[in-house]
Amino acid sequence: MPPETPPDRLRPLRVGVGGPVGSGKTALVAALCRMLAERLHIGVVTNDIYTTEDADFLRSQGVLDDNRIRAVQTGCCPHTAIRDDISENLEAVEELETRLAPLDLVLLESGGDNLTATFSQGLVDRQIFVLDVSGGDKVPRKGGPSVTSADLLVINKIDLAPMVGADLEVMRRDSVARRGDRAMIFSSLRKTDGAGEIAEWILSEVAQWAKPSSVRG
Amino acid sequence: MGSMNLLLLADGRFPAGGHAHSGGMETAVATGGVSDLASLHAFLIGRLATAGLAAAGLAAAACTTKHPWDALDAESDARIPSPALREVSRRQGRLLLRAARALWPGSVLDDLGAACGGTPAGARPSVHLVGPHHPVAMGAAAAAAGLEPLDAARAAVFNAVTGPASAAVRLLGLDPLAVHRLLAEMAPDMDDSAHCAAAGSGGPLDALPCPGSILLDLYAQRHALAEGRLFAS
Numbered sequence: 001m002p003p004e005t006p007p008d009r010l011r012p013l014r015v016g017v018g019g020p021v022g023s024g025k026t027a028l029v030a031a032l033c034r035m036l037a038e039r040l041h042i043g044v045v046t047n048d049i050y051t052t053e054d055a056d057f058l059r060s061q062g063v064l065d066d067n068r069i070r071a072v073q074t075g076c077c078p079h080t081a082i083r084d085d086i087s088e089n090l091e092a093v094e095e096l097e098t099r100l101a102p103l104d105l106v107l108l109e110s111g112g113d114n115l116t117a118t119f120s121q122g123l124v125d126r127q128i129f130v131l132d133v134s135g136g137d138k139v140p141r142k143g144g145p146s147v148t149s150a151d152l153l154v155i156n157k158i159d160l161a162p163m164v165g166a167d168l169e170v171m172r173r174d175s176v177a178r179r180g181d182r183a184m185i186f187s188s189l190r191k192t193d194g195a196g197e198i199a200e201w202i203l204s205e206v207a208q209w210a211k212p213s214s215v216r217g
Numbered sequence: 218m219g220s221m222n223l224l225l226l227a228d229g230r231f232p233a234g235g236h237a238h239s240g241g242m243e244t245a246v247a248t249g250g251v252s253d254l255a256s257l258h259a260f261l262i263g264r265l266a267t268a269g270l271a272a273a274g275l276a277a278a279a280c281t282t283k284h285p286w287d288a289l290d291a292e293s294d295a296r297i298p299s300p301a302l303r304e305v306s307r308r309q310g311r312l313l314l315r316a317a318r319a320l321w322p323g324s325v326l327d328d329l330g331a332a333c334g335g336t337p338a339g340a341r342p343s344v345h346l347v348g349p350h351h352p353v354a355m356g357a358a359a360a361a362a363g364l365e366p367l368d369a370a371r372a373a374v375f376n377a378v379t380g381p382a383s384a385a386v387r388l389l390g391l392d393p394l395a396v397h398r399l400l401a402e403m404a405p406d407m408d409d410s411a412h413c414a415a416a417g418s419g420g421p422l423d424a425l426p427c428p429g430s431i432l433l434d435l436y437a438q439r440h441a442l443a444e445g446r447l448f449a450s
Contacts (some may be wrong), residue, residue: 075237087315
């Protein structure tokens with residue numbers, strides 16, 4: 001086997017955002033664009049089940065120029081397009097990176113899927129998995145590759161926890177049991193600054209990515 | 218070795234983006250043209266005899282590596298009147314070329330990449346605007362994998378028929394066993410088409426099969442503008 005090619009750090013950091021339908025992936029991408037647009041050059045690729053719904057939402061929020069958003073169709077199989085056959089997504093990412101060079105960050109939003117959907121290492125450098133409390137506080141305990149291996153687990157809509165009977169402490173404890181010391185953030189994206197902590201995480205990952213290898217931690 | 222590579226190349230799991238394309242099936246379903254097993258069968262027979270045969274002829278010719286790439290490109294354009302389908306064909310060709318170069322690196326695919334990586338006159342300079350047509354990339358990939366023109370034709374025919382069949386299973390919830398039985402029944406015809414397409418692979422390019430499929434062209438134009446589509450074509 002040839003040695004694995006080291007990632008080319010001249011290109012931007014690619015971050016996948018996955019999670020079940022309705023957990024808040026698009027709201028998170030919109031919030032991140034809003035908070036980071038003045039500090040980073042960003043491109044976004046969406047993988048909607050239904051055509052360009054998410055891309056249209058992002059455009060309607062006015063958080064990013066139209067030409068910085070690409071939508072990819074996934075033929076009813078959102079997990080295939082981010083894991084087993086990444087070619088359409090890869091082409092969309094590379095097109096954005098070429099056309100808008102230099103970018104600092106590309107966010108790839110997956111189509112809503114289940115707990116086993118993870119991004120291929122050939123497509124993204126980091127992945128965020130978004131759950132929400134209304135899906136049930138047992139979800140982190142169920143594990144699955146996304147919960148266990150995502151670089152950042154976001155548990156969203158915590159403002160709804162009392163209404164749906166979700167115990168945040170249970171979710172925290174189960175997440176730690178599944179994930180060890182991997183990052184986990186509680187959020188409520190309806191609040192103005194709801195994505196603040198997640199934006200900080202992204203900024204630190206981008207800074208780390210851009211460092212020359214001699215000083216990289 | 219050859220047969221195994223043919224299975225790899227034709228496999229629906231080959232990572233070249235094929236899973237996201239319905240070959241016109243999504244529009245056929247949306248407009249009521251395909252709604253059950255019988256209408257699926259009719260659609261697939263038509264697709265095999267038109268788009269499938271044309272693609273197989275081009276793939277077989279490309280696999281000989283005796284024809285200039287630009288001539289094959291022009292012959293492909295001539296067989297794909299729909300602008301939307303041309304774009305789809307080049308996109309799938311690019312993705313197939315990328316995957317094939319990872320599997321079977323060498324001069325055949327390097328030459329094709331160099332021949333189709335240029336910027337067309339007047340276009341925005343971006344490699345993403347160009348690329349080989351899908352059947353040409355299929356033939357070149359087959360050659361790079363040590364396969365024969367008949368194998369390339371088989372892969373093209375298989376791709377042309379099984380792609381839309383799989384899309385129909387996903388879109389209509391048809392019984393996958395029944396759909397695969399249909400494919401097995403069509404296998405002799407698919408083989409005949411591949412033989413027919415490969416027969417002229419070494420001859421003049423303008424004698425390659427050139428059946429038209431007006432409905433597929435119309436479907437592709439309609440699909441490119443459709444709201445709420447699940448497939449890329």
